[in-house]
Amino acid sequence: MHGRLYGRGALFDVEPAGLVPRLVGLRPYEHFAVKVEHPDEMPVLVLAGGRGLGKSAVLGEVWEAYTERNRKGEARKRTPVALVDCADEQFAGPPHEENPESWSPVWQALLVLAEQLTEPVKAAGQLTFPRLTAGLVAVRASDWSGRTDSERIRRELVRILLLNERGSRFSMAGRWAARVAGRVIGAASGQGPFVAAAIEATLEALSEGFTHHKEQKPSQWYRGYPNAGGNAKRGLLLLAGNFRAGGTSREHAERWLVRALIADLAEAYAGLGSHLRRLGRPVVLLDNAGSGPGPGLLDAVLRDRAEGTADQVVCVATVRGTGHPALADAVRRALPEVARATEWEPGSAPSSRALLVTLPPLSPDDTLHMMGAVCDDIEIPPRLPQATHRLTGGNPLGIVLVSTAARRHPGRAASLGRLLTAGIRLEEGQTDDQPVYGELLRRLVPVDRLEELTVLAAAHDHDSAVALAAAHLPDDFGSSGVRSLRVRLAEEGLPAVPGHFVGDPFVRTLLLLRLYHRDADHSGWREVHETLIRHYAEPDGEHDADPARARYRLSHELALGHTANAVAHLRDTFLTLDTRAWLDTLCFLASAPCFPAHDDEGRDAAGHDDHRTAVALGRTDAAHEPPEGADAFLHLRVRRLLHAVWQVTDPLVLPDPKVCGRLEFELLQLSDLRPAGGALLFATSRAWPRDARAGRPLRTPADDGSDDGDGEA
Numbered sequence: 001m002h003g004r005l006y007g008r009g010a011l012f013d014v015e016p017a018g019l020v021p022r023l024v025g026l027r028p029y030e031h032f033a034v035k036v037e038h039p040d041e042m043p044v045l046v047l048a049g050g051r052g053l054g055k056s057a058v059l060g061e062v063w064e065a066y067t068e069r070n071r072k073g074e075a076r077k078r079t080p081v082a083l084v085d086c087a088d089e090q091f092a093g094p095p096h097e098e099n100p101e102s103w104s105p106v107w108q109a110l111l112v113l114a115e116q117l118t119e120p121v122k123a124a125g126q127l128t129f130p131r132l133t134a135g136l137v138a139v140r141a142s143d144w145s146g147r148t149d150s151e152r153i154r155r156e157l158v159r160i161l162l163l164n165e166r167g168s169r170f171s172m173a174g175r176w177a178a179r180v181a182g183r184v185i186g187a188a189s190g191q192g193p194f195v196a197a198a199i200e201a202t203l204e205a206l207s208e209g210f211t212h213h214k215e216q217k218p219s220q221w222y223r224g225y226p227n228a229g230g231n232a233k234r235g236l237l238l239l240a241g242n243f244r245a246g247g248t249s250r251e252h253a254e255r256w257l258v259r260a261l262i263a264d265l266a267e268a269y270a271g272l273g274s275h276l277r278r279l280g281r282p283v284v285l286l287d288n289a290g291s292g293p294g295p296g297l298l299d300a301v302l303r304d305r306a307e308g309t310a311d312q313v314v315c316v317a318t319v320r321g322t323g324h325p326a327l328a329d330a331v332r333r334a335l336p337e338v339a340r341a342t343e344w345e346p347g348s349a350p351s352s353r354a355l356l357v358t359l360p361p362l363s364p365d366d367t368l369h370m371m372g373a374v375c376d377d378i379e380i381p382p383r384l385p386q387a388t389h390r391l392t393g394g395n396p397l398g399i400v401l402v403s404t405a406a407r408r409h410p411g412r413a414a415s416l417g418r419l420l421t422a423g424i425r426l427e428e429g430q431t432d433d434q435p436v437y438g439e440l441l442r443r444l445v446p447v448d449r450l451e452e453l454t455v456l457a458a459a460h461d462h463d464s465a466v467a468l469a470a471a472h473l474p475d476d477f478g479s480s481g482v483r484s485l486r487v488r489l490a491e492e493g494l495p496a497v498p499g500h501f502v503g504d505p506f507v508r509t510l511l512l513l514r515l516y517h518r519d520a521d522h523s524g525w526r527e528v529h530e531t532l533i534r535h536y537a538e539p540d541g542e543h544d545a546d547p548a549r550a551r552y553r554l555s556h557e558l559a560l561g562h563t564a565n566a567v568a569h570l571r572d573t574f575l576t577l578d579t580r581a582w583l584d585t586l587c588f589l590a591s592a593p594c595f596p597a598h599d600d601e602g603r604d605a606a607g608h609d610d611h612r613t614a615v616a617l618g619r620t621d622a623a624h625e626p627p628e629g630a631d632a633f634l635h636l637r638v639r640r641l642l643h644a645v646w647q648v649t650d651p652l653v654l655p656d657p658k659v660c661g662r663l664e665f666e667l668l669q670l671s672d673l674r675p676a677g678g679a680l681l682f683a684t685s686r687a688w689p690r691d692a693r694a695g696r697p698l699r700t701p702a703d704d705g706s707d708d709g710d711g712e713a
Contacts, residue, residue: 005054005061006366006396008359010339012061019045019338019357020062023314024079026280028065031078031122033279043344043355044301045316046289046327050493050504051444052397053359055318059083059285062316066283068122075119079280080127080265082116084109085287086294096152101244102143106254106300109293110261111136113284114163117265124278127268129163130206131260134218136160137184137202138195138236139243139253145194150185157181164206180205199236221263225256251296258300262311269312281314289317295326299350306350321493322358330354361394364695370396374403380413383654386695391416391651393506397443401426405436417595417652420513435517437510444507446492449485452477454518456485457511458528458559459501460552467535468528499588509593509651516595525595529556551588558592563642571630571638574670579677583684583700590645595652616644616659634673641666648692660689 005012012018012028021027022037023045036042047055066078084091090112091105114129121127137160144153161177184201207219218232225235243253265282286294294317301315319327329349333342335357346352362370367389371380384406392398404426405412405419412418420440423433445453455472459465465482473481489503490496497503502511516525536553538546554566566589573582594612614620618640626635644663648655667685671678683701691698 006370007362010335024280046354046356047318048322049359052395054396056287059287077121080117080282082113083285084112086292087288091292099143105293106296129264130218131221131264133164135257135260138199138240141195141198154181255300281312283314286317290319302350302353305353321491327351330356332356364389367399370399371403375407378407378410380406387654390695437513441510454511454515457502457508460499465501471531512593529559532556555592567639571635579680612643612647616640616662655692660692664689
């Protein structure tokens with residue numbers, strides 16, 4: 001069973017077999033066959049979701065599941081498997097000064113994939129790629145023409161030719177490849193056209209150097225290239241020409257190169273006895289397949305399968321978000337739905353050959369187990385896992401980094417806010433500790449838009465975001481910049497939530513924390529909220545005419561520590577506003593961020609305890625004078641209740657059990673003051689403290705009766 005992942009059993013379970021072993025035909029971490037679910041035609045498995053949900057970790061687990069290590073730590077595959085990160089820098093541009101007409105991210109990815117697929121496989125022969133070798137040489141040959149750096153050309157040729165030499169990578173390095181490279185360079189240096197000579201020499205070497213029919217396939221296979229007229233050399237020249245032409249012609253050529261790799265794989269699994277030696281299907285893993293070579297590779301496989309070119313390659317890709325146009329007709333399933341069977345049936349569109357599975361957040365139990373594994377023997381507060389799950393929403397990356405911070409800084413573990421601001425160093429080469437929230441943001445949001453997102457995280461809608469952009473971002477950002485950024489967030493898989501420009505509450509909390517700490521005196525924090533207070537201010541002569549605008553304005557006042565107007569609003573509307581609407585307003589106001597207390601000049605107040613706890617427990621009542629004319633009893637009770645909800649729902653602190661108890665008491669007392677809404681207030685007095693203690697968002701009961709939901713977690 002997999003040992004590093006949580007909540008992904010539907011993919012890796014052994015008995016009964018999860019989705020991955022049912023596709024591969026091999027049990028993970030073992031060399032035993034599994035009955036395949038799709039014996040004739042299988043889907044391209046696409047794992048989708050936002051950043052930090054563990055898509056890359058799943059691919060890493062697939063790699064580990066079908067790779068074993070001997071006593072010396074040397075890796076040997078249980079079945080051919082290759083993994084590329086399509087966002088890697090090697091696919092961003094040519095490695096040298098190549099003519100871009102003879103190189104593409106897809107070309108590079110095919111070379112890297114084939115190199116990995118040639119690595120040794122347990123109890124099976126090594127794979128070779130004669131068709132792909134010929135195609136890759138044909139494309140690159142035009143860049144070698146006329147160059148004087150023959151040594152670099154030789155290295156490139158040898159690297160490609162090694163795809164067709166058994167054992168060279170693991171014994172004495174590439175004698176055949178080096179010899180053939182010399183022949184190709186020599187032939188291409190003659191009087192004839194360089195590309196044609198290089199292609200002819202490569203075809204001759206691939207055919208003459210072996211007696212087995214499989215290595216002679218390129219001379220036959222490229223005869224079928226469109227307009228080749230049954231001539232393999234002409235077919236490769238046309239392939240190279242189409243590649244250099246760019247546009248749709250290059251896409252056509254790249255599809256043939258992908259088809260060449262798949263045809264070479266099919267050869268290895270064909271013939272008498274091959275099924276006895278090879279227990280699992282070959283596996284190709286494409287991480288971040290929405291970038292670099294990913295779209296081209298996926299499109300080639302999906303279109304060929306839709307046109308009837310079947311293959312037995314297990315292709316697993318990851319993408320951010322779920323709305324990619326190229327996957328518009330993909331069959332979509334939730335992760336639990338594929339645990340035992342996919343029920344996948346393709347349609348007529350190429351993208352219907354994809355099975356898109358969205359990775360869900362982890363459960364509270366998964367969070368508990370993951371945090372326990374990371375912290376190991378470090379004692380942590382008992383409610384930290386629940387609070388961590390509430391903060392992260394089950395985001396695996398968030399859970400791991402918070403857990404790592406708790407392990408390294410156990411003295412800060414009583415406060416998630418202090419853990420997120422703790423220093424951490426995760427990668428080699430980092431010279432300084434980075435705050436945990438900074439590391440998370442670097443991985444969870446587009447770094448090229450981090451500054452804009454930091455400002456706009458406080459916005460609620462398009463208009464408020466435009467107001468912030470006008471006041472705090474460059475002049476050329478404007479309304480179009482706001483719209484473009486919102487589209488970017490959707491493409492990244494971040495959810496759109498009414499009432500918030502940044503819909504994901506975990507990401508929004510991290511951005512607001514960065515905004516608060518961006519300036520030593522917190523001036524940027526104050527200016528952003530003051531801008532929104534002005535934006536939501538009612539026109540002169542009107543007082544809270546629009547309840548929605550009033551709620552937004554009061555929440556930003558609370559973020560700056562000004563509570564008087566929020567208390568007054570809740571007090572004055574308690575008897576007039578619908579009870580459910582009043583409770584919703586209370587929850588919304590209490591969702592205002594609350595960071596360390598600071599004085600009038602913006603400096604942090606050293607040693608200041610959470611003032612919300614003191615207010616909620618009534619410790620400040622004697623020093624607080626209710627406004628003249630207000631019902632003092634109701635005023636103090638509403639003030640205590642607001643601070644109690646504010647404290648127990650704060651994602652950066654652990655809920656105080658005493659405050660949870662006080663929350664229940666205050667709601668019970670209020671239920672006696674309003675008979676018409678008393679039943680709902682009574683039910684809420686039971687539901688909210690239970691949710692807070694369990695680390696869940698507060699849920700107002702669905703009806704006015706008592707809430708007999710789940711017990712405490």
